[in-house]
Amino acid sequence: MLKKFTIETEKENFYNITARVRSAVAESGVENGICVVFCPHTTAGITINENADPDVVHDILYGLDKAFPDRREFRHFEGNSSAHLKASCMGSSVTVIVEKGKLVLGTWQGIYFCEFDGPRTRNFYVKVM
Numbered sequence: 001m002l003k004k005f006t007i008e009t010e011k012e013n014f015y016n017i018t019a020r021v022r023s024a025v026a027e028s029g030v031e032n033g034i035c036v037v038f039c040p041h042t043t044a045g046i047t048i049n050e051n052a053d054p055d056v057v058h059d060i061l062y063g064l065d066k067a068f069p070d071r072r073e074f075r076h077f078e079g080n081s082s083a084h085l086k087a088s089c090m091g092s093s094v095t096v097i098v099e100k101g102k103l104v105l106g107t108w109q110g111i112y113f114c115e116f117d118g119p120r121t122r123n124f125y126v127k128v129m
């Protein structure tokens with residue numbers, strides 16, 4: 001089963017999409033398999049990280065800004081190369097095991113949609129098989 005979701009984003013932020021992915025897994029009826037969460041954008045990504053302390057997301061965003069600041073040497077005409085670099089760093093998908101109809105995630109893990117060049121209306125896909 002393939003399900004498409006829409007998300008409205010701010011300029012730059014992480015969005016915990018775990019509940020939406022869980023709902024897609026439940027809807028699929030798949031008991032044992034895998035779930036792929038995919039982001040079809042070049043300045044946004046998908047990652048798994050801590051779901052408990054929101055300061056972790058803050059610190060990841062801060063760290064990415066320090067690692068990939070805007071540079072005048074960048075050539076890309078859109079002027080958003082920093083967002084492209086951050087998106088590639090996070091990656092465009094995650095794969096999670098589905099066991100007994102549930103996502104196999106660690107207690108402190110959440111699945112995040114990562115926006116680096118918003119605000120925009122974005123999509124992500126969840127494939128369960």
Ligand code: ZN
Pocket residue numbers: 076078079080081084
């Ligand atoms: Zn661009």
